[in-house]
Amino acid sequence: MAEKQETILITGASGFLATHVVDYFLRGGYHVRGTVRSAAVAEKVKETFPQYAAQLDLAIIGDVAQPGAFDAVVKDVDGVIHTAAPFQVFGVKDNERDLLKPAIEGTLNILNAVHALAPKVKRVVLTSSFAAMADHSKGRWPGHVYSEQDWNPTPYEAAAAKDAHAAIAYSTAKSLAERAAWDFVKQNNPTFTISTIMPPMIYGPNINATADLAKLNTSSMDIYRLMSPQxxxxxxxxENMFWSFVDVRDVAQAHLSAYQTAEAANQRFFICKGNFTYQQFVNVLRASFPEIRDRVPVGNPDADRIPDDVYTVDTSKSQKVLGLSYRSLEETVCDAARSLLKLEAGKA
Known part of the structure; x- marks a missing residue:
C-alpha cells in the first residue's frame, strides 16, 4: 500500500494494459490521474472503477505528440506511468506519421513536462516492448536468449521508408522511443529516474468498460479468433509470428513494482512468462470450455511443443528485482476466454 495517497499520472488510461495498471495502483492506495482521448472514453473508464471514484480523476489529451500535451496534467503529481503509445500494424498509411513520430515525440513530451513542471516526481515508468529488443533480421534466432541486453537495431530511416512493413515500423518506434528516453536522462540529468517495462504479446482478461468485441485490442482479438462464433x-x-507471451496482470504488477522498488531505478525489465504455440492455446480452450469446443480449432493436439529452433528468454532480472511470479499459460488463456465470453453474452 502507498505510505500516503500519492497522485500517480497514468497516460492512455483506457487501454487494455493501462486499465490493469490503473487497477493495480488504485488497489495499492494511490490516487490516479488518468489521461484519455475523449470525454466519452473518460466516462467508460469511470464505469470500470465505480468503487474507486474518490481516487480516480481523468484528463483529456487528444494528441500526446503535440508539444506541451502533458504540461497541465503533470503538475502536482508524485509519479508517472506512461503507457500511451500507438499500437497498430493494420491500416497504417504513413509509418513516420502514424507510428514513429507519435511514439518518440509522445515519450519526449512526457519527460520534458515532468522535468520542467513536476518537481515532486522521483520515478517515471515507461511502457516499452519486446519489440524494442527484438532483432527481426534474425528470425527465430536459434540458440539466442533474449534479455534486457538486447536492442532492436533497425534505424529510423529504414522504418520510415514507404515500402517498410508497418510491423517493422511499430517495432522500431518502440525501440527509438525507449532510446530517446534513455538519451533524455543522460543529457538532462533530471531529478527523477526512469524504468522501462518490455513485455511481448500481452494476453489475459479484459476488465475495461471500453472493451468491445467489434474493436478488440490486438492481443485479445488474437485469442478471440480461436473461439469466436465465426x-x-x-x-x-x-502459425506463430511471435513466440513469447505474458499475462496482462503480471505486466501491471511490473509497473507498480518498478515504481515502488528503489533498485528498479534506471533499469530495463523484460516482462515475460516464456514461449507459446497457438496449438497450446487451442488445447487449453478445448479442455476448459467444452461448451464452445465446436468452434475452437482442433489442429494436432500432440504437436504443441515449441520448436527447438526458436529463441528462448531470460526473465530472471524481473523476478529478482521486481519480485514477479508469472501466471501460467493456462490461467492466462482461460481468464482471457472468460472475459471474452462475458463480452459476447453482453452483446447478444
Whole structure:
C-alpha cells in the first residue's frame, strides 16, 4: 500500500494494459490521474472503477505528440506511468506519421513536462516492448536468449521508408522511443529516474468498460479468433509470428513494482512468462470450455511443443528485482476466454 495517497499520472488510461495498471495502483492506495482521448472514453473508464471514484480523476489529451500535451496534467503529481503509445500494424498509411513520430515525440513530451513542471516526481515508468529488443533480421534466432541486453537495431530511416512493413515500423518506434528516453536522462540529468517495462504479446482478461468485441485490442482479438462464433473446430491452427507471451496482470504488477522498488531505478525489465504455440492455446480452450469446443480449432493436439529452433528468454532480472511470479499459460488463456465470453453474452 502507498505510505500516503500519492497522485500517480497514468497516460492512455483506457487501454487494455493501462486499465490493469490503473487497477493495480488504485488497489495499492494511490490516487490516479488518468489521461484519455475523449470525454466519452473518460466516462467508460469511470464505469470500470465505480468503487474507486474518490481516487480516480481523468484528463483529456487528444494528441500526446503535440508539444506541451502533458504540461497541465503533470503538475502536482508524485509519479508517472506512461503507457500511451500507438499500437497498430493494420491500416497504417504513413509509418513516420502514424507510428514513429507519435511514439518518440509522445515519450519526449512526457519527460520534458515532468522535468520542467513536476518537481515532486522521483520515478517515471515507461511502457516499452519486446519489440524494442527484438532483432527481426534474425528470425527465430536459434540458440539466442533474449534479455534486457538486447536492442532492436533497425534505424529510423529504414522504418520510415514507404515500402517498410508497418510491423517493422511499430517495432522500431518502440525501440527509438525507449532510446530517446534513455538519451533524455543522460543529457538532462533530471531529478527523477526512469524504468522501462518490455513485455511481448500481452494476453489475459479484459476488465475495461471500453472493451468491445467489434474493436478488440490486438492481443485479445488474437485469442478471440480461436473461439469466436465465426470459427470452427475444422479450422487450421494459426502459425506463430511471435513466440513469447505474458499475462496482462503480471505486466501491471511490473509497473507498480518498478515504481515502488528503489533498485528498479534506471533499469530495463523484460516482462515475460516464456514461449507459446497457438496449438497450446487451442488445447487449453478445448479442455476448459467444452461448451464452445465446436468452434475452437482442433489442429494436432500432440504437436504443441515449441520448436527447438526458436529463441528462448531470460526473465530472471524481473523476478529478482521486481519480485514477479508469472501466471501460467493456462490461467492466462482461460481468464482471457472468460472475459471474452462475458463480452459476447453482453452483446447478444
Amino acid at each position: 470459427s470452427k473446430s475444422s479450422d487450421p491452427v494459426p
